[in-house]
Amino acid sequence: MSRFEYAPAPESRAIVDIKSSYGLFINGQFTDATDGKPFKTVSPASEEVLAEVSEAGPADVDKAVRAARKAFEKVWGPMSGKDRAKYLFRIARLIQERSRELAVLESLDNGKPIRESRDVDIPLVAAHFFYYAGWADKLEYAGVGDDPQPWGVAGQVIPWNFPMLMLAWKIAPALAAGNTVVLKPAETTPLTALAFAEICQQADLPPGVVNIVTGAGRTGQALVEHEGVDKVAFTGSTEVGRAIAKSVAGTHKAVTLELGGKAANIVFEDAPIDQTIEGIVNGIFFNQGHVCCAGSRLLVQESVYDEVLARLKRRMGTLRVGDPLDKNTDIGAINSAAQLAKIRELSQIGEDEGAERWSPECELPAHGYWFPPTVFTGVSQAHRIAREEIFGPVLSVLTFRTPQEAVEKANNTPFGLSAGIWTDKGSRILWMANQLRAGVVWANTFNRFDPTSPFGGYKESGYGREGGRHGLEAYLAH
Amino acid sequence: MTTLDSGVDSLADVTSSEDRLRRFLLGLPGVDQVGAEARAATLGTRSIKTTAKAYALDLAISMIDLTTLEGQDTPGKIRALCAKAKRPDPADPTAPQVAAVCVYPDLVATAKHELKGSGISVASVATAFPSGRSSLAIKVQDTKDAVAAGADDVDMVIDRGAFLSGRYGLVFDEITAIREAAGDAHLKVILETGELVTYDNVRRASWLAMLAGADFIKTSTGKVSPAATLPVTLVMLEAVRDYHEATGLHIGVKPAGGIRTAKDAIKYLVTVNETAGPDWLDPELFRFGASSLLNDLLMQRTKLATGNYPGPDYFTLD
Structure with a gap:
């Protein structure tokens, strides 16, 4: 047989209508950039050019910030919370109505599997808008004083790993709190942010409340350094986050940063083994490992190391790598040539440092940017692959003998975004969660997100929280 | 890796006393309910189209234990069922036969006669099915009657009361006694997972049945709700996979009850494929206990081949 x-x-591409070129979304209109050169966004799965996108220069950013300021002072700021909520609910419903289109667009531009954009990203995007819409008329109950006020204009810079979800994390709480925004999507993944601009038009959102300026680092720098910005929110690398923190230091600007991570996923000998294997896979291979909170350091108790590793390898053998639009794909394309080069470089360093590299047999497509799911064993705390964020489908496996040792190793990193604990023992989960210096601690699960749950880091993983009531706090002066 | 011999030896050791058996079963790794259900849900999102769907539909048909277990069953009903088992689609001779017909012991002889020479097995429920609330002597006799009447497969039920009260030795001894009484017949052990409730129990009962000599582990009688579910079947598939790893032996899995659509059946096949592996995509190692499922599979099969859905009246009632 x-x-x-x-x-x-x-999944059919016919549902998306990608224009050949896009302008900037300023003051409710798509407008041509005045001082930047257009750039191309490609599908990382095929290197096909999807569209040409405008680069916003300092003059364009200035225009966008002015539009946001005017909208804040004349319309959005004075508007009642109840009325702001109506717009946010409308946006949330439009996202749901256009969810299939947005999922396809996200997978095309980012390279992530349609299963994830369809079942995780876009449903969470809608959920975030619904959640914060509910807060818009209840700000005095958010626990930040009885008369919380918006900052004004928020300048927001987001990464390429969850383009539309990061947009939702930034825009939904900002608007609910009464701020207006200028948002810069990542240069490799601008298309869903531009589709969101259309949704703002569809929702009749007053002009200037949301402005989208596309571009790369130069555009982002112009935005966060603009004098008219009251609040800076950034998600991305620790390196850029540091530069932003320096540039806003000594100014009036409030700032939240959500940066890198090198999360420990800690497996005890009494863990529910089959679900643990799923959790390890989900922790590091979800979204090709392009996840700031990815469980990239697996800490396994020595007594179950052989069994965990054998089961993990068997499971990795069933992962399906390929076309992001195929509904059965588990692992899609690496987002860009630059990111692929970085993953390759760090993996090579892992080998050179003496760690043992393993990948299941899998055929990678001839075009596009691809990297197989990879696990490194024989890794020590001193290895660079155990310390630096790889931001790819690469797992480093280390061992420990006692819970104390697990905590020490887990915390021995400059980062502190997330951690995972796998054990059937409830008391140990609580004890570990108190010891781990990480903003998010998952127990017997990993990479679970919900709009009601705050998210953010310790140490070099940044400061401020997004999501939940705490996420609202970042957009309110108090 | 454990070699076959040492695996069998160490597992034989496990069953040498009730105390050891108990410690072994309670020492099996736990099952996290949220995680197991999430994994099953993800497997359920696989999209099986065109050639893969054609393959899956035919495979599913060939895995069916076409079942009737009603007090009102008559020899006439069994003859009709057997005719359908041999030629499921009157309009299409290329539709495969089902694996077996599953009946009560008193109707085994009728089914056996009808299916002679067809290659289709006759499965009989036994051991005071469905509750199992009877003495061991009666359960053994029930099994012997079924085998004497020609049953190729015996589908026994475990004593859930004994299992839930922790008397694992009693359950083990009962299965071994029925194993002996069943002789050469294939033994399917029904765990009645709807009464065991937790996935931890499902895993323990699966191992208990395999250690006691089951050829197949089966989810349900179909008389208790919930019957088969995808996460329960996932946990049982993990158990047979791990048992194979330890002993080299292949044990089959049979979800029964509640699987009514081709779409559901395909989700089970995907779960088999990605959990126990392709070896189990074989009627020798995976069966569906079902009745109405067959018509939906046939309807989807015709749709795939012709592009049109025939009405339900084009397929036989039983």
């Missing part, structure tokens, strides 16, 4: 080979099951 032949084997059960899954036939290709591609």
Whole structure:
């Protein structure tokens, strides 16, 4: 009898209508950039050019900030919370109505599997807008004083790993709190942010409340350094976060930073083994490992090391790598050539430092940017692959003998964004959670997100919280 | 890796006393309910189309234990069921036969006669099915009657009361006694997972049944709700996979009850494929206990081949 080979099951691209070129979204209109050169955004799975996008220069950013300021002073700031909520609910519903289109667009531009953009990213985007819409008329109950006020204009810079979800994390609480925003999406993944601009038009959002300026680092720098910005919110690398912190130091600007991570995923000998393996896989291979809170350091109790590793390798053998639009794909494309080069470089360093590299047999497409799911064993705390954020589907495995040792190793990193604990023992979960210096601690699960739950880091993983009531606090002066 | 011999030896050791058996079963790794259900849900999102769907539909048909277990069953009903088992789609001879017909012991002889020479097995429930509330002597006799009437497979139920009260030795001894009484017949052990409730219990009962000599582990009688579910079947597939790893032996899995659509059946096949592996995509190692499922599989099969859905009246009632 032949084997059960899954036939290709591609999600149709016909639902998305990508324009050949996009302007900047300023004051409710798409407008041409005045001083930047256009750039191309490609599909990382095929290197096909999807669209040409305008680069916003300092003059464009200035225009956007002025539009946001005017909207804040004339319309959005004075508007009642109840009325702001109506717009946010409307946006949330439009996102749901256009969810399939947005999922396809996200997978095309970012390279992530449609299963994730369809089942995780876009539903969470809508959930964030619904959640913060509910807060808009209840700000005095958010626990930040009885008359909390918005900062004014928020300048927001987001990364390429969850383009639309990061947009939602930034824009939904900002608008609910009464701020207006200028948002810069990542240069490799601008398309869903531009689709969101259309949704703002569809929702009749007053002009200037949301402005989208596309571009790379130069545009982002112009935005965060603009005098008219009252609040800076950034998600991205620790390196850029540090530069932003320096540039806003000594100014009036409030700032929140959500930066890198090197999370420990800690497996005890009494862990529910099969679900633990799923959790390890989800922790590091979800979104090709392009996750700031990815469980990239696996700490396994020595007594179950062999079993965990054997089961993990067997499970990795069933991962399906390939076309992001295929509904059966588990791991899609690496977002850019630059990121692929970085993953390759760090993996090579891992080998050179003496760690043992393993990947299941898998055929990678000829075009596009691809990296197989990879696990390194024989890794020590001193290895660079155990210390630096790789931001790819690469897992480093270390061992420990006692809970104390697990805590020491888990905390022995400049980062502190997230951690995972796998054990059937409830008391140990609570004890560990108190010891771990990480903003998010998952127990018997990993990479779970919810709009009601705050998210953010310790140490060099940044400061401030997004999500939940805490996420609102970042957009209110108090 | 454990070699076959040492695996069997160490597991034989496990069953040498009730105390050891108990410690072994309670020492199995736990199952996290949220995680197991999430994994099953993810497997359920696989999209099986075109050639893969055609393969899956035919495979599913060939894995069916076409079942009728009603007080009102008559020899006439069994004859009709057997005719359907041999030729499921009157309009299409290329539709595969089902794996077995599953009946009560008193109707085994009728089914056996009808299925002679077809290659289709006759499965009989036994051991005071469905509750199992009877003496061991009666359960053994029930099994012997079924085998004497020609049953190829015996589907026994475990004593859930004994299992839930922690008398694992009693359950083990009962299965071994029925194993002996069943002789050469295939033994399917019904765990009635709807009464065991927790996934930890499902895993323990699966191991207990395998250690006691089950050829198949089966979810349910179909008389208790919930019957088969995807996460329960996932946990059982993990158990047979791990048992194979330890002993080299292949044990089958049979979800029964509640699987009514081709779409559901395909989700189970995906779960088999990605959990126990392709070896288990075989009627020798995976069966569906079902009745109405067959018609939906046939309807989808015709749709795939012709592009049109025939009405339900084009398929036989039983």
